[in-house]
Amino acid sequence: MTRTTVPVHVRWSDIDGYGHVNNAAMLTLLEDARIAAFWSHDLPDEGARSTQVLAAGPGAASVTLVARQEIEYLAPLPYSQRPVLVDLWIGRIGGASLDVCYEVNGPQGVCARAMSSMVMVDAASGSPRRLTETERAALAPLLEEPITFRRR
Amino acid sequence: MTRTTVPVHVRWSDIDGYGHVNNAAMLTLLEDARIAAFWSHDLPDEGARSTQVLAAGPGAASVTLVARQEIEYLAPLPYSQRPVLVDLWIGRIGGASLDVCYEVNGPQGVCARAMSSMVMVDAASGSPRRLTETERAALAPLLEEPITFRRR
């Protein structure tokens, strides 16, 4: 199994007037899951996921920018106090970029499937920077077939 | 020219720790623009855009759900007190669905390009409902080639 699973928390304010998680708020949930899976901002080393290797966040020498996203919504996600489980894997590792793939598990099964293309950028110069060998080695176990979308 | 242009307002809270409009907040700006372009919730008839024909929003007999979205971010969008101009057109009109295409104009040119597949749903039954002839006639002038993405 080459995926990782992150619990994310739906906020009451993520619900919109239709009574479900808003379409844009779903992208915020994916961002939450992605950061939990891959960032190593200020978590202590002990207990960190082996995939939390992308130094990013405030003050970091490197930032991770979203270059592209694609998402399909299969079912509305209702409010719950229980965390939502997001499965993540990596669909492509490039020179200075990677594709993160997601499946969001709602109460009735997968409710959203998505992909984000991330670019590593040097914070000082603003230019893309190559993934290090350490980063590649840590992320390689999550490499799997990229997500395929139903409607496209 | 078959596009319509909607000014949308960037909020200070749309900016994230990288100092630009957050990737998910960009989808909120697109939602703002889409609603302004197509919804006929509670605006007075006089002065309404001719394309504001999709009865939607709270209490409406019909709701518009997002089934799929695709977006590419070409440049960071900085905070500004000036509205951001979003160009919208329709890339496809189906039986009970349509594709909305967007270009977001930043200070240096187009900063994001996106597409949302919308499904018309009957609020009472939860089932898709067909676009009416009136809706089709009002939206047809905005029909244009669907957006093509650079990175895909």
Add this chain to the structure above:
Amino acid sequence: MTRTTVPVHVRWSDIDGYGHVNNAAMLTLLEDARIAAFWSHDLPDEGARSTQVLAAGPGAASVTLVARQEIEYLAPLPYSQRPVLVDLWIGRIGGASLDVCYEVNGPQGVCARAMSSMVMVDAASGSPRRLTETERAALAPLLEEPITFRRR
């Protein structure tokens, strides 16, 4: 000790252009903490806090509305992947209302202090409804002196 402590999760999108949790996002964190402390929406009974007795949320017969809030910001709250601990207690229990008091613990100590006056409302009629004896008994252990604000 008559307070309860809830860990809440700061999102990357809660940070605004000043590099700290946005002033309105802080109220969202308080809402998160308040719901975790007091709502009994769809959590299983086992493991629930003894104070999670306010039936609220979507589909509930009762809703909890915010009537008033007061907050002072003592220090900026920076982004962190670690949860923020919010201490909550109840400063007043009325007939159909109660005051929730909060202290938000930042990395350097308390960074915000706040109070929310909540009103219990019957969802069907829209009228205030009295707190039940069960609710009062469950909440009484958290009753403490109401928060006093420095600047007022």
Add this chain to the structure above:
Amino acid sequence: MTRTTVPVHVRWSDIDGYGHVNNAAMLTLLEDARIAAFWSHDLPDEGARSTQVLAAGPGAASVTLVARQEIEYLAPLPYSQRPVLVDLWIGRIGGASLDVCYEVNGPQGVCARAMSSMVMVDAASGSPRRLTETERAALAPLLEEPITFRRR
């Protein structure tokens, strides 16, 4: 008349599961109104309000921080495509701070009343900085009795 009125735009995503503007989103609307009334970030001089004198926002030498807020919610604010009119005035001008007062006009009358204490801070040093004579002169016409809250 010593108040100014700013139209603010309710977003579909400001509505929460109760079908009204979320309590924290209301503070975002106030922030929108406050910035429109007082900031001089990147608007052209022509057409600017005479009260848009607080240089703030990204890159500015000065930032405006919220030190305290108080708000009472008098009625739920439903979604509307029409702008909400917010009346603003200044309840106090101090050495390095000022109090902004608000009334939010809903469809049935005033739906929220609020006050924000703002502190001017030098961006480089992080220390409070005094309001300039130009700022005081521009803001003085908006000075009025501070808001008094019903429930306190």
